[in-house]
Every structure is written in C-alpha cells, then in structure tokens.
Amino acid sequence: MSIFVDENTKVIVQGLTGGQGRFHGVRNRDYGTKVVGGVSPKKAGTDVEGIPVFASVADAVTETGATASFVVVPPAGATAAILEAAEAGIEFIVCITEGIPAHDEAKCFNTLKKHFPNTRLLGPNCPGIISPGKCNIGITSGDIALPGGPVGIVSRSGTLTYQALHELTQAGIGQTTCVGIGGDPVPGTNFIDCLEAFEADPETKAVMMIGEIGGSEEERAAEYIKAHMTKPVVSYVAGVTAPPGKKMGHAGAIISGSQGTAQAKMEALSAAGVSVCLNPTEAGSKMVEIVKGL
Secondary structure, eight states, rough: SSSSOOOOOOEEEEETHHHHHHHHHHHHHHTTTTEEEEGGGGTTTTTTTTTEESSHHHHHHHHHHOOEEOOOHHHHHHHEEEHHHHHTSSSEEEOOOOOOHHHHHHHHHHHHHHTTTOOEOOOOOOOOOTTTTTEEESSOOOGGGGGTTTEEEEOOOOHHHHHHHHHHHHHOOOOEEEEOOSSSSSSSHHHHHHHHHHHHTOOEEEEEEHHHHHHHHHHHHHHHHHHHHHOEEEEOOOOOOOTTOOSSSTTOOOOOOTTTTTTHHHHHHTTTOOOEEHHHHHHHHHHHHHHHHH
C-alpha cells in the first residue's frame, strides 16, 4: 500500500499554465499520476498538453472529481490557493511554494485546522510526495524511486529526500511512499503524522526519517516512536556542525542556544530505540541491513 496518495488519486494543478506548474504538472502526469486538470482563472477553457484548464478549483472538482491539488503559485497567492482548494473539498494539498511568510503559514494552518479538518496540507516549501509506480505530486524525480516497498521515508530536507530514495533504490530496496514535509516553521504535515500513517500501513515494514537542526519536531517524533512505533526506524539528522544562531537552508533550520541542535535530536531519537546514523549513506546501508533481516 501507500500513504496519503495512490494510483487512484486524481490531481489538479493550481498554476498549471505557469512555467513551473507546466513543467512539474506534465512531468507528474507523464510519470503516471492522474493529473486531471489545472486551474488558472484567466486561461479557463484552454489546455496544457491535453490537461484541461478550469477557472476555479470548484469547477475543476465538479468536472473531474479531483481529490488532491498541487499548488504551484507565487508566495503572495499561495495561501489563498490552498484555502480555495480546501473550500472546494480537496482532501490532500501539496504546496511546493517557497518564501511564504511564517505568519501567513500559521494563519493558513490554523484556518485549515479549524474549518477544514478533513483536508491535509503537505508543505509549503517541500518537494512533495511520491508513491513509486503509483502517484507523484511535486518535484521529486520518479527515476530514483523503486516501487514495491517495504520502506517508508519521511524527510524535512528536500535534497536529502532525493538521496534517501537514491541510496535505497541503488541497493534494490523499494519504497511504499516518500514524503517530503519541508522545513518551514509551520508545516502542514509533520513527522508524527507520517509515522502514524506508516505504522498503520501493512506494506511498510520499516521507516527512514531524515531530520535537521532547528525546532523540536524530531524530539516530538522520538517520543511518538518510543510510545507507539512497532516498526524499525532509521534516522539521520543534518546539521551536526552548524553553529548556534546560524540559519542552514531555510527558516526552520536554525539553532537557538542549546535548543534544536543535531546532537540533541540524535540523542532523543537514539533513546527512543531509533538507529541513528551519521550520514545519509550510512543510513541507507543500515536500512538495507534491517530490511534483509525482516
């Protein structure tokens, strides 16, 4: 199985007629994802390489039965696009937009939580989600993913998401779903959401979790793993050498004093029974060892 999306997921692309929307939307479609429409108010009635364009998300949902949306719009319009999708009944929203102000993210997150509890947001500022051979929403290359499981991946880091997929695929270890949650301060979906879903998925036998400096999400995940996870978890935390007060990569990856350090996160995860590795390649090798022993 997979989590959050599968081969039956019908996807619309908000921003399909833009350069990035066109590139990634068509790329997702060509991978095999059911991209059934796009949204661009000024270009309704046209199409992008055979994908019909609608004036609104509501129109797209009515015409196509879409349940997922891929938001590829600039920061100024991203939260409005997310909320439009939620209002139209979209259940799963992937937003890759980078540079959304944190207070806008927080307002959007709280609005979804209060008024649209059945809608899940992945992102913003994330690579998206891929269930190999079934569905790809976002910017991850399908070429580096291997269908068939048994490993689920969840990562805060975009680049390390791709490396985790590559390391496992090179070793012949398939993936059920790979979720890039992004590293912004207010993520729509967090580690625990994904860990819970992987724990419930019968085809996921082990989980790779990639964290980074900043915040306390990894420590919270460690508490969840210790209390609820029965499946083995392998982890790598990026930023071991990052100095306090230095931002690494994006807004969420910043250490304040002794808070949010890679070392503290690694210690918490290790105490929870997680196999903590010192680099991505070591994490891949450890996962291969675990899978062969299952």
